[in-house]
Amino acid sequence: xxxxxxxxxxxxxxxxxxxxxxxxxxxxxxxxxxxxxxxxxxxxxxxxxxxxxxxxxxxxxxxxxxxxxxxxxxxxxxxxxxxxxxxxxxxxxxxxxxxxxxxxxxxxxxxxxxxxxxxxxxxxxxxxxxxxxxxxxxxxxxxxxxxxxxxxxxxxxxxxxxxxxxxxxxxxxxxxxxxxxxxxxxxxxxxxxxxxxxxxxxxxxxxxxxxxxxxxxxxxxxxxxxxxxxxxxxxxxx
Amino acid sequence: xxxxxxxxxxxxxxxxxxxxxxxxxxxxxxxxxxxxxxxxxxxxxxxxxxxxxxxxxxxxxxxxxxxxxxxxxxxxxxxxxxxxxxxxxxxxxxxxxxxxxxxxxxxxxxxxxxxxxxxxxxxxxxxxxxxxxxxxxxxxxxxxxxxxxxxxxxxxxxxxxxxxxxxxxxxxxxxxxxxxxxxxxxxxxxxxxxxxxxxxxxxxxxxxxxxxxxxxxxxxxxxxxxxxxxxxxxxxxx
DNA sequence: GAAATAGTGTCTATAAGACAGTATAAA
DNA sequence: TTTATACTGTCTTATAGACACTATTTC
Numbered sequence: 001x002x003x004x005x006x007x008x009x010x011x012x013x014x015x016x017x018x019x020x021x022x023x024x025x026x027x028x029x030x031x032x033x034x035x036x037x038x039x040x041x042x043x044x045x046x047x048x049x050x051x052x053x054x055x056x057x058x059x060x061x062x063x064x065x066x067x068x069x070x071x072x073x074x075x076x077x078x079x080x081x082x083x084x085x086x087x088x089x090x091x092x093x094x095x096x097x098x099x100x101x102x103x104x105x106x107x108x109x110x111x112x113x114x115x116x117x118x119x120x121x122x123x124x125x126x127x128x129x130x131x132x133x134x135x136x137x138x139x140x141x142x143x144x145x146x147x148x149x150x151x152x153x154x155x156x157x158x159x160x161x162x163x164x165x166x167x168x169x170x171x172x173x174x175x176x177x178x179x180x181x182x183x184x185x186x187x188x189x190x191x192x193x194x195x196x197x198x199x200x201x202x203x204x205x206x207x208x209x210x211x212x213x214x215x216x217x218x219x220x221x222x223x224x225x226x227x228x229x230x231x232x233x234x235x236x237x238x
Numbered sequence: 239x240x241x242x243x244x245x246x247x248x249x250x251x252x253x254x255x256x257x258x259x260x261x262x263x264x265x266x267x268x269x270x271x272x273x274x275x276x277x278x279x280x281x282x283x284x285x286x287x288x289x290x291x292x293x294x295x296x297x298x299x300x301x302x303x304x305x306x307x308x309x310x311x312x313x314x315x316x317x318x319x320x321x322x323x324x325x326x327x328x329x330x331x332x333x334x335x336x337x338x339x340x341x342x343x344x345x346x347x348x349x350x351x352x353x354x355x356x357x358x359x360x361x362x363x364x365x366x367x368x369x370x371x372x373x374x375x376x377x378x379x380x381x382x383x384x385x386x387x388x389x390x391x392x393x394x395x396x397x398x399x400x401x402x403x404x405x406x407x408x409x410x411x412x413x414x415x416x417x418x419x420x421x422x423x424x425x426x427x428x429x430x431x432x433x434x435x436x437x438x439x440x441x442x443x444x445x446x447x448x449x450x451x452x453x454x455x456x457x458x459x460x461x462x463x464x465x466x467x468x469x470x471x472x473x474x475x476x
Numbered sequence: 477g478a479a480a481t482a483g484t485g486t487c488t489a490t491a492a493g494a495c496a497g498t499a500t501a502a503a
Numbered sequence: 504t505t506t507a508t509a510c511t512g513t514c515t516t517a518t519a520g521a522c523a524c525t526a527t528t529t530c
Contacts, residue, residue: 009251009288010251010252010288010289010290010291011249011250011251012249012250012251012252012289012336013247013248013249013250014248014250014252014325014336050247050248051248051250051325051336052248053248053327053334054327055327056325056326056327057323057325057336058325082322082323084320085295085320085323085338087252087289087294087295087296087338088294089291089292089293089294096291098250098252098289098295098336098338100323100325100336171509172509172510173508173509188492188493188494188495189509189510190494190495190510190511190512191491191492191493191494193509193510193511194491194492195491195492198491211501212502213501213502213507213508214500214501214502214503214506214507214508215499215500215501215502215506215507215508215509215510216499216500216501216508216509216510217500217501217509218508218509218510219509219510230472231472231490231491231492231519232470234468234469234492409482410482410483411481411482426519426520426521426522427482427483428483428484428485428520428521428522429518429519429520429521431482431483431484432518432519433518433519436518449528450529451480451481451528451529452479452480452481452527452528452529452530453479453480453481453482453526453527453528453529454481454482454483454526454527454528455482455527455528456481456482456483457482457483469517469518469519472519
């Protein structure tokens with residue numbers, strides 16, 4: 001490293017890949033783009049793109065999020081965090097690409113915008129990605145999505161991240177449905193209410209009640225400032 | 239991305255940086271190298287190096303671990319995991335470098351081996367890194383070390399990672415001292431014993447007892463296969 | 477015997493799990 | 504009136520925290 005000649009070290013392309021999750025009609029969904037060209041033409045891939053010369057990977061992720069969802073970053077009120085970096089030498093047959101993967105969560109994102117290299121972009125139900133008629137996934141994106149899903153499930157245990165999936169104001173049942181949807185099983189609703197209300201500043205009640213569905217009018221809440229759930233609200237481990 | 243001309247995307251160097259922790263004489267310590275050249279000449283830096291053309295970042299981290307500690311990867315019985323990727327455009331003034339940071343834990347590593355670009359390499363007590371007479375740290379490595387420390391502290395709560403800091407056979411007090419050292423406070427020893435012994439396969443007893451210190455001969459244990467502590471053994475959160 | 481350490485026991489507070497049961501509103 | 508939903512309450516069990524106490528060994 002005496003001289004900084006490019007031949008001293010291998011050059012890499014660096015990209016970001018985004019796992020953008022939302023809950024559409026009670027179904028946990030992820031945004032994927034259909035690749036319009038080789039390699040993996042016709043396969044589905046995570047949205048993403050190259051990190052620019054004058055931005056870090058966080059900024060690149062915000063930029064791509066905006067480009068793919070059409071939501072301006074100033075209007076984006078969800079959550080974005082780095083997941084993990086994937087760097088296998090042959091993960092992209094064209095060249096050496098290191099990808100910094102991100103997880104984004106947001107409520108009710110609009111229908112996606114297809115980008116330059118994408119023939120199509122749409123929300124996929126997560127449960128449809130790994131079953132019988134699963135779409136073909138490009139690159140190592142199946143692995144990335146699996147890791148991202150586990151991250152989201154785990155973070156619901158000890159953070160208030162579930163709030164990112166609901167729009168204010170919401171009912172406690174709305175929040176409970178988030179846990180049910182993401183975890184794939186329903187925690188006891190009565191115990192769930194007790195837990196959420198016992199965490200200081202997880203949610204705060206409003207003066208209003210919802211209407212429409214049969215039954216009593218449920219109280220509406222807004223998000224509180226708490227970020228950590230302590231003690232954690234754990235999933236069952238057998 | 240129609241053509242793969244290098245001018246279509248910015249070229250990056252990709253490195254790994256290793257947070258190698260061990261407990262020396264009851265003190266949580268991290269391996270740092272003193273930089274022998276600009277930039278940050280004379281500052282202390284995390285050991286690391288470039289990711290090679292035909293390896294992924296995990297392999298590069300294993301290779302660097304071996305080079306810096308002198309421990310062959312086949313003999314390395316500690317723990318290595320990816321932490322986070324750091325990519326600020328100006329984190330290295332020479333060129334655009336993206337660094338994939340790792341955390342390694344091991345018991346009783348030998349004195350380090352200085353590499354090519356390191357004038358010196360030594361173990362630093364973690365508590366000395368951020369105090370009055372703290373060494374000057376190169377690049378964004380102070381940030382990386384802070385993140386790494388928090389990762390280790392957190393993982394002691396819900397994984398059996400503390401086992402990576404002791405050599406077999408060990409006493410329950412040895413293991414308790416790991417928690418005390420890493421967390422910076424002493425959990426109740428009696429409750430600690432109860433907790434460790436209640437987690438199936440966290441540790442398993444041997445037939446032997448230790449000797450030397452005053453008091454009864456403590457039973458010796460070896461590591462079990464469990465990786466998860468459930469329910470977690472939590473630090474206090476006020 | 478003093479001091480240090482290993483280990484056991486116990487009481488209490490907290491929280492989780494598993495419900496039962498009641499009230500309210502829409503269709 | 505039926506049904507879905509929104510709560511409230513309660514009993515049991517699991518676990519954590521605090522700490523007293525005993526036993527064993529070295530010096």
